[in-house]
Each structure stands twice: as C-alpha cells, then as structure tokens.
Amino acid sequence: DLSDLRCLATVARDLVITSNEGLRSVEGLQGLTEVGGSLRIVENGSLVNLDGLANLGRIGEDLEVRGNSALTNLDGLRSLTTVRGILTISQNLELENIDGLENLRTAWSLFIDRNPLLGDIDGLSNLNVSLMDLNISENPLLTDLDALSEVPALEGDLTVRGNDSL
Numbered sequence: 001d002l003s004d005l006r007c008l009a010t011v012a013r014d015l016v017i018t019s020n021e022g023l024r025s026v027e028g029l030q031g032l033t034e035v036g037g038s039l040r041i042v043e044n045g046s047l048v049n050l051d052g053l054a055n056l057g058r059i060g061e062d063l064e065v066r067g068n069s070a071l072t073n074l075d076g077l078r079s080l081t082t083v084r085g086i087l088t089i090s091q092n093l094e095l096e097n098i099d100g101l102e103n104l105r106t107a108w109s110l111f112i113d114r115n116p117l118l119g120d121i122d123g124l125s126n127l128n129v130s131l132m133d134l135n136i137s138e139n140p141l142l143t144d145l146d147a148l149s150e151v152p153a154l155e156g157d158l159t160v161r162g163n164d165s166l
Contacts, residue, residue: 002028002052013037014061020044026052026076038062038085045069050076050100061085069093074100074123083107086133090114098123109133109156116140121147130155138162 005028014037017026023044029052038061041050047068053076062085065074071092077100088111089098095115101123109132112121118139124147133156136145142163160166 002026005029006031008032010034011036014040016040016042017044018042021046023047024070026050029053030055032056034058034060036060038064040064041066041068043067047071050074053077053080055079058082059084062088064088064090065092066090067092068095072096074098077101078103081105085109086111088112093117102126105129107131109135111135112139113137114139118142121145124148125150127151132156133158135159136161136163140164142166 008029009031010033015035018040024046025048032053033055034057039059042064048070056077057079058081063083066088072094073096080101081103083104083106086109087107090111091114094117096117096119098121104124104127106129107127113135119141120143128150130153131151134154137159140163143165
C-alpha cells in the first residue's frame with residue numbers, strides 16, 4: 001500500500017519499486033508528475049496495473065518494467081511523454097499490450113523482450129525520434145512492428161529475434 005505517498009509530486013533521483021510480492025497496485029502515487037532519474041518497477045508478482053502513475057509525464061533517465069507477472073497493461077502510463085533513457089519492457093508474463101504508452105514521444109533506446117502474451121506494440125505509434133538501440137525479442141504473439149513506422153533512424157543496433165508471429 002503506497003497511499004502514504006499521495007502528496008509526492010516529484011522524485012529528484014530514482015524511484016525503485018521492486019520485490020514487493022503483495023503489492024497489487026501503485027495507488028498512492030497519483031500526485032507524481034516527474035522522476036528525475038530512473039523508474040524501475042521490477043519483480044512485483046501481484047502488481048496488476050500501474051494506474052497510480054496516471055499523472056507521470058516525464059522520466060529523466062530509464063524506465064524499466066520487468067518481471068511483473070500479473071501486469072496485463074501499461075494504461076497507468078498514459079500521461080508519459082518523455083523517457084530520456086532506455087525504455088525496457090521485459091518478462092511481464094500477462095502483459096497483452098502497451099497501449100498506455102500512446103503519448104510517449106521521446107525515448108533513447110527501446111527494449112521489448114520476453115513478454116509471452118504481448119500481441120502488439122501499437123502504444124508506441126507516437127514515438128517519432130531517432131533511437132540509439134531497438135531490441136524486439138522473444139514476444140511470440142507480436143504480429144507487426146507498424147507502431148515504429150515514424151522512427152526516422154537508429155543510431156546503434158537493431159535486433160528483432162524470436163518473435164514467432166511476425
């Protein structure tokens with residue numbers, strides 16, 4: 001229960017929410033609009049949504065959403081426009097879509113891997129900046145990469161591997 005943090009508007013450095021087996025939501029973080037460093041939401045086995053982050057607009061470094069086995073979507077990130085570092089969405093066993101990233105315009109690099117139920121990445125359709133690296137790997141139900149059609153250039157590596165339905 002993060003309700004005691006309801007007045008928190010900014011975190012100057014990193015916000016790490018990890019290994020909280022009983023945490024079902026991030027309700028209580030509704031006032032948060034900016035994280036100056038990285039936001040890491042990792043290995044929270046009961047976390048079903050990110051709705052408590054509905055007002056988060058900017059992350060100064062990386063966003064990592066990894067190993068949250070009950071998480072089905074990223075709808076709570078609908079206000080997010082900027083990730084100045086690496087965006088990683090990995091090993092979320094129940095994640096079906098990333099539509100909650102529909103307002104994201106900027107990210108440095110993108111890693112989407114090992115999400116067995118992820119059927120599309122349409123939430124990234126407004127991402128329209130050059131990326132350093134792009135890795136889309138081992139998402140067996142992913143059928144297309146249409147959402148990345150506005151990315152003008154890659155300045156580093158491109159890896160597309162093990163996406164059986166592409």
